[in-house]
Amino acid sequence: MMGQMTLAGLLRRHKFTQGLNDSQVASLAGLVTEVAFDENETILIDGQRSHAFYLVIQGSVSVELRTPRYAVCVEAVTAESAFGWSSLLDHQDTTFQVRAREHTLALRLDGPKLRALCRQDPALGVEILERALYLVAGRVRATEIRFAEMCGVKV
Secondary structure, three states, X not given: OOOOOOHHHHHHHOOOOOOOOHHHHHHHHOOEEEEEEOOOOEEEOOOOEOXXXXXXXXXXXXXXXXXXXXXXXXEEEEOOOEEOHHHHXXXXXXOOEEEEOOOEEEEEEXXXXXXXXXXXXXXXXXXXXXXXXXXXXXXXXXXXXXXXXHOOOOO
C-alpha cells in the first residue's frame, strides 16, 4: 500500500515520531498496521471507545463535533499529523467524530499496546505523551476558534 518504504521508515519520517531513536522507532513499528480510508468513511465515532492512534501519511480527515442533525468540522488533519489521542488513555471515550475527507492512508497504532509500551519504556512514554499533549492542545484551540466563529466573535 505505501510502496517499498518499510513501516519503520514511514515512522521515522512522520512528523509525530521524528527525533525518536532507532530503538524507539523499532518498538513502535511492531505495533503498526497500514490502513486506508475511503472518502467520507467514518473512522472514529464520538462517544465510543477509541482503540487506535493514527498517523496520517497521505490524504486528510475531518475532526468533527457531531449532533443528531449535523456535524461541524473543528479541524482538518492532514498528512504528517495524527489523531486518536483518546486511545492513549484508559477508559476514555472519543471526544470527536473523525471522517475521511478524501482517500486517506495512515499508520494505525494499537492503543492498548501503545499504552503498555509507554509504561514499559518510560523515556518513549514521555515522548509519546508530550507529543500527544500538543495534539490535544491544538484540538482545544481549533474548537475555541470554531466556537468563536459560530458566536460571531472575530478571531
